[in-house]
Amino acid sequence: MRLVIQESSEQVGELVAEYVCKRINDFAPSATRPFVLGLPTGSSPLLCYKHLVDSFKAGKVSFQYVVTFNMDEYCGLPRDHPESYHSFMWHHLFRHIDIQPQNVNILDGNAANFQTECDEYEEKIKELGGIKLFLAGIGPDGHIAFNEPGSSLSSRTRVKTLAQETVVANARFFGGDISAVPRMALTVGVATVLDAEEVLVLITGTHKAYALAKVVEEGVNHMFTVSAVQMHPKAIIVCDEDSTLELRVRTAKYFKSLPHRQEMLGLPVEGLNMGTGPEKAKRQKKE
Amino acid sequence: MHASFTRERRGSRARLPQTAPPLELRTVRFTNCRVLRGHALTPAELWVRGGTIVDPQALFWQGSTADQLVDCGGCIVAPGYIDVQINGGFGADFSTPDGICDALSTVAAGLLRHGVTAFLPTVISSSGAAYRAILPHLVPRAGSCRGAAVLGVHLEGPFISRAKPGCHPLEHLREPREAGSLRRACGEHLAHVKMVTLAPELRGSEVLVAELRAHRVIAAAGHSEATIAQLEAAQAAGVSMCTHLFNAMPPFRPEAPGLIGTLGSSARPAAYFGLIADGIHVHPASLKIAARARPDGVVLVTDAMAAMGLPPGRFCLGGVDVQVLETGEAYRVGTNTLAGATIPLDECVRRYKAYTGSSAVHALEAAALHPAQVLNIHDRKGALNVGSDADFIFLDDQLNVLRTYIGGELVWDLGADGAGEAGAGEAAPM
Numbered sequence: 001m002r003l004v005i006q007e008s009s010e011q012v013g014e015l016v017a018e019y020v021c022k023r024i025n026d027f028a029p030s031a032t033r034p035f036v037l038g039l040p041t042g043s044s045p046l047l048c049y050k051h052l053v054d055s056f057k058a059g060k061v062s063f064q065y066v067v068t069f070n071m072d073e074y075c076g077l078p079r080d081h082p083e084s085y086h087s088f089m090w091h092h093l094f095r096h097i098d099i100q101p102q103n104v105n106i107l108d109g110n111a112a113n114f115q116t117e118c119d120e121y122e123e124k125i126k127e128l129g130g131i132k133l134f135l136a137g138i139g140p141d142g143h144i145a146f147n148e149p150g151s152s153l154s155s156r157t158r159v160k161t162l163a164q165e166t167v168v169a170n171a172r173f174f175g176g177d178i179s180a181v182p183r184m185a186l187t188v189g190v191a192t193v194l195d196a197e198e199v200l201v202l203i204t205g206t207h208k209a210y211a212l213a214k215v216v217e218e219g220v221n222h223m224f225t226v227s228a229v230q231m232h233p234k235a236i237i238v239c240d241e242d243s244t245l246e247l248r249v250r251t252a253k254y255f256k257s258l259p260h261r262q263e264m265l266g267l268p269v270e271g272l273n274m275g276t277g278p279e280k281a282k283r284q285k286k287e
Numbered sequence: 288m289h290a291s292f293t294r295e296r297r298g299s300r301a302r303l304p305q306t307a308p309p310l311e312l313r314t315v316r317f318t319n320c321r322v323l324r325g326h327a328l329t330p331a332e333l334w335v336r337g338g339t340i341v342d343p344q345a346l347f348w349q350g351s352t353a354d355q356l357v358d359c360g361g362c363i364v365a366p367g368y369i370d371v372q373i374n375g376g377f378g379a380d381f382s383t384p385d386g387i388c389d390a391l392s393t394v395a396a397g398l399l400r401h402g403v404t405a406f407l408p409t410v411i412s413s414s415g416a417a418y419r420a421i422l423p424h425l426v427p428r429a430g431s432c433r434g435a436a437v438l439g440v441h442l443e444g445p446f447i448s449r450a451k452p453g454c455h456p457l458e459h460l461r462e463p464r465e466a467g468s469l470r471r472a473c474g475e476h477l478a479h480v481k482m483v484t485l486a487p488e489l490r491g492s493e494v495l496v497a498e499l500r501a502h503r504v505i506a507a508a509g510h511s512e513a514t515i516a517q518l519e520a521a522q523a524a525g526v527s528m529c530t531h532l533f534n535a536m537p538p539f540r541p542e543a544p545g546l547i548g549t550l551g552s553s554a555r556p557a558a559y560f561g562l563i564a565d566g567i568h569v570h571p572a573s574l575k576i577a578a579r580a581r582p583d584g585v586v587l588v589t590d591a592m593a594a595m596g597l598p599p600g601r602f603c604l605g606g607v608d609v610q611v612l613e614t615g616e617a618y619r620v621g622t623n624t625l626a627g628a629t630i631p632l633d634e635c636v637r638r639y640k641a642y643t644g645s646s647a648v649h650a651l652e653a654a655a656l657h658p659a660q661v662l663n664i665h666d667r668k669g670a671l672n673v674g675s676d677a678d679f680i681f682l683d684d685q686l687n688v689l690r691t692y693i694g695g696e697l698v699w700d701l702g703a704d705g706a707g708e709a710g711a712g713e714a715a716p717m
Contacts, residue, residue, distance in 0.1 A: 079348060090344045095332075101350040 001229060002236045003216060003255040004264065009204035009240045013047025016135065016202055016238050019264050020052060021061040023133055023198075029065035034103065036067045036131045038193070039093075040145070041085045044137025044202040046092060053096040063099040069125055070106040071136065071145035072187035075159065077109055083173045084109070107157070107186035118157040118186055125192070134196035138203055141165065142211040142224030146187035149223045155189030190228045199232050203239040212239055213246035236264065312337065314346065315695060316353035320681075323365040323651055324671050333364055335677040338694035342673040359681060362689060365651045366669050367404025367678035368632045369658035371482060372441055372531065372561055372588035374409045376595035376631075380605055381408040384420035391425060395434025397596050399699040401631040402688035404678035405436040405668060407481055409590075412444030412455040415472060422476035430678060430693035438662065439481025443530065445472050446495060447510035448486040453535040454627065455510065463491035466498065480504055481662065484530040486511035487521035500525035505661060508546060508558070510535040515548035522554045528661050531590055532560040532577060533569050550580035557581065559661045561588040562653075564639035565630035567616065571642035578643035585653040586661055587635050592617075592627035633688045640686065647686060 006012045020037070029035040039045070055061050073085045081087060086106055094104060105124060111117035125131060136144050141163075147155060148163040162170075167181045174180040193199055203212050214224045215237070221227045229235040244252050259269040317333040324331060334343040334353065346352070375381050377397040379390035391408060398406060408425050410418070422440065430436030445461045446468065452460060461472055468491060469477060482505040485492055499506045508518055509530025518526070529549050539547040549558050562577055563569055564587050569577075578585060589595065593604040594617035601620060602609050608620040615634070617626040630638070632654055640650035659669025667676050677695035680688050691699040 080342075080344060086348065087344065090347060094347060095343060101347050101352060104347075 001216075001232070002258070002260040002263075004236065004238045004260045005244055005252060005256050006238065006240050006261075009242070010047055012202055012204050012238050012240050013045075013049075014051050015261065015264070016045075016048040016200060017051030017055060019200070020048070020133065020135070021055050022265065024061055024063075024066060027132065031065055034065045034067045034128070035133075036069070036125070036128050038069050038071065038131045038134030038136070038188075038196055039089070040071050040135055040137045040202075041088045042137045042139075044204060045135060048135070048202060049092045052093065056097045063097045063103075065103075066099060067103045067128055068099065068105060069121070069131060069188070071193075072185050073107040073109040074182035075109040075114065075184040075186060077182050079108075079110065083170075107188075109182075109186055111186075114159040114186060118159065121157045121186075121188070122192065125195075131196040133198045133200060134193050136193060136199060136201045136226070138201060138208060138211055138215075138226045139166070140207050140211055142214055142221075142226050144190065144193060144201070144226040144228070146185040147190050147225040149225065151190060151222060151225050153220065153222050153225065153228045154191045157186070157188045157192055160185055160187050190225050194228060194232050198234045198236070199229050201226060201229060201235070201237045203237060203243045205240070206242045206245055208239075208243045209245040209247075212237070212243045216247060217251055236260070313354045314341070314351065315355045315357060316343070317357045317359055317364065319361055320359035320364045321362070322671055323363065323648060326648060326652070328363060328648060333671060333677075333679070335692075335695035338677055338696075340671055340673055340675045340677055345673075363647070363651075363682040363684070363686075364671070364679055365682060366655040366659075366671055366675070367435075367680050367691065367693065368402045368587075368636070368654040369438075369662070369669060370398070370403050370406040370589055370591075370632050370654075371586060371658045371661060372409050372443070373398075373406050373591045373595075374411060374443075374627070375593040376589075376591045378593055378597055378602065378604070380593040381421065381425065382411045382413055382417070383605060384417055387421050387424045391437060392434060395428075395430075395437060398435040398632075399691045399693075400688065400701075400704065401596075401633040402636075402680040402682070402691055403435050403632050404430055404680070404691065404693050405438050407438055407441040407662075409441040409443050412447065412452075412459040414459055415474065418473040419476070422473060422479070425479060427479055430698070432693075432696060432698040436678070436693065438664070439479045441482040441484070442469075442473065442480055443484040444510065446483075446485040446489055446492065447535075448488065448512050450512050451486070451510045451535045451537075453510060462489045463495040465491055466494050468495055469498065477502075482507055482528075484509040486513060487517050487526060488513045492521070493524050496521060496524045496526055503663075505663075507561075509561075511546060512537055513546055515544050515546075515552060518546055518549060518558070519552060519554040522556070522558055527556065527558055528586070529558050529560040531563050531568070531588060533573050534563060534590075549584070550577060557584055559584045559586045559657060561586050561590075562639070563588060563590045563628050563630075564635040564642070565628060566638050566642055567625065567630075568628055571638075574639060575643045578639070578645055578649075582645070582649055582653075584657070585639075585649075586657045587632060587639055587650075587654040588658075589630065589632050589635060590628040591631070592629065594626055595629040595631060597629075633686070637686050647684075650686065651682075 024035050027035045077084045079086045146160045170181045171178045215227045220230050262269045314336040321328040322331040334341045376394045379393040425440045428437045445459050446463045484507045487508050496506045506526045507528035507530045508526050536546045597611045599613050609617045609626045610620050611617045617629045636650050636654045656669040659665040678693050681690035689701045
């Protein structure tokens with residue numbers, strides 16, 4: 001697992017956006033061979049989306065042949081409700097870029113049969129050859145998508161009842177009215193995320209510091225579902241300084257010394273034949 | 288300053304199908320503009336399909352995007368103006384039976400350059416024969432590249448005060464007296480009458496107002512010596528507007544404010560009031576008083592006569608020799624007497640804003656939203672909400688009209704007008 005520590009949340013968004021563009025462009029997607037991207041909602045990806053939009057407007061990337069799958073959606077909330085994840089994605093990303101509507105996939109929280117909707121979602125991901133890159137944010141309690149603490153780490157897309165804390169936390173988006181907050185959501189499972197070729201988790205802000213420490217320094221834990229990315233062969237966490245407050249100094253220093261950022265962007269790394277464990281260890285010794 | 292726009296381009300980003308669909312099925316996305324919406328000018332986009340403003344998000348989830356992209360060059364996009372009181376223009380007059388068909392087309396076409404997308408041709412007090420000759424021809428029609436929409440007829444008179452006739456011929460003024468008065472005075476062709484200006488103090492006016500309301504015709508008080516009590520009683524009966532406030536009514540007296548008292552009246556629902564914002568018929572100070580007293584009631588009107596829109600020079604209009612000046616004002620030849628109102632609505636909007644110190648938003652709403660509210664058509668016109676008709680104008684920051692669109696179709700373009708160019712490659716006249 002790679003951990004890239006950036007100075008600010010702004011830089012986190014910038015780096016991740018740049019990486020997404022690079023992955024899409026390197027892949028050179030076409031109508032018959034689209035790039036399949038997993039997308040989160042919430043505060044974590046906002047700056048990343050802003051930079052993606054800027055990159056699109058600057059002509060650095062096209063989403064013409066990008067297929068997206070979103071992580072989750074509330075149940076029973078009208079699609080055009082301002083707090084629906086449909087609306088979120090529309091306002092922050094889709095309206096600004098050239099993505100084709102039929103290439104956008106978001107779980108339908110108003111489906112007649114939730115389980116059928118979820119099964120078809122998994123099926124569709126499979127049909128497209130799986131997700132190439134899954135972006136994710138996390139909650140302060142370490143949840144990934146709506147996989148609340150205690151969720152099975154082998155879970156697939158399904159309907160979940162939200163934890164009371166999540167409902168209370170989300171009330172601010174519904175005029176402070178807890179009764180207006182949806183109690184259920186459709187969400188991809190932890191295993192759905194881990195199936196992706198690559199998982200990139202954005203973590204920013206002091207309120208996520210505890211969760212970051214848990215994920216990086218402790219073991220795989222179903223009470224911090226994002227920790228499952230430790231099992232993924234190709235996972236990256238991009239975080240800001242604020243979120244590293246709970247990390248050991250040693251841990252932070254170690255990851256900062258690694259050229260993960262340069263690797264992500266395909267930049268040359270001076271004096272290093274990088275990428276392998278022994279090389280890293282050698283360098284550590286030298287320092 | 289925004290005189291030229293990026294030429295409309297087939298949105299390379301907007302994913303164009305192989306063959307472009309016909310205009311009525313095409314989705315056009317207007318970007319890079321400040322849209323007047325929700326009482327504010329906000330950077331936003333305007334999406335139009337089938338002549339209507341549509342919600343791009345809803346469209347997206349239905350699986351469709353824009354077929355065409357229009358870069359508005361940062362200009363203001365506001366609802367098209369609606370003139371509820373216009374007696375003529377461009378040499379034509381709605382109260383003259385001769386050539387009435389052409390008059391309607393002439394004025395409708397001429398108004399496009401002034402940002403007017405809909406209007407009520409207004410007929411002053413006339414003889415029964417004249418009404419019968421004129422009204423069958425003043426038929427509502429949709430707006431198009433041929434001209435602004437005709438929403439119906441405004442009958443200014445004949446039930447107005449003999450003491451406040453303005454330029455109306457005294458011999459045609461009447462009292463409503465009893466039921467059926469409008470039919471007796473104007474004949475059978477009343478189906479398209481949308482608004483009637485009357486004096487509430489006349490005998491039988493309450494019967495007339497009731498009849499008008501029963502047919503959903505707007506009743507307006509004007510050319511009247513009504514007291515404020517009479518006005519408020521008439522409002523309770525259904526009068527919802529005062530016609531050209533300050534003009535053709537007694538001057539304001541503190542103990543008896545008359546119709547002008549509507550500015551301070553607490554009667555509900557409050558009456559809208561027309562203002563001829565040319566700074567001549569209504570002094571700038573008076574405009575400011577009205578704007579400050581009850582900004583939500585202001586409805587800008589031209590009250591224009593045939594000389595509006597004519598080039599400078601001497602004309603014979605309805606048997607009267609008129610000299611039109613560079614400034615647009617028209618005088619009776621050899622006198623200091625104004626021949627009537629001649630300032631187009633877009634210029635009235637600019638003057639109103641300058642004289643009253645109002646915001647652009649308020650000035651624009653006074654010429655679009657408020658008239659639509661008077662006519663009770665604000666769900667379709669006078670605003671740019673999802674579901675509204677795509678009648679809108681491009682304006683620069685000085686509120687000069689740059690383009691006029693009706694039903695999403697470009698019907699007038701400053702960049703193309705005069706220069707002889709063929710538009711901006713979009714919506715060529717059919």
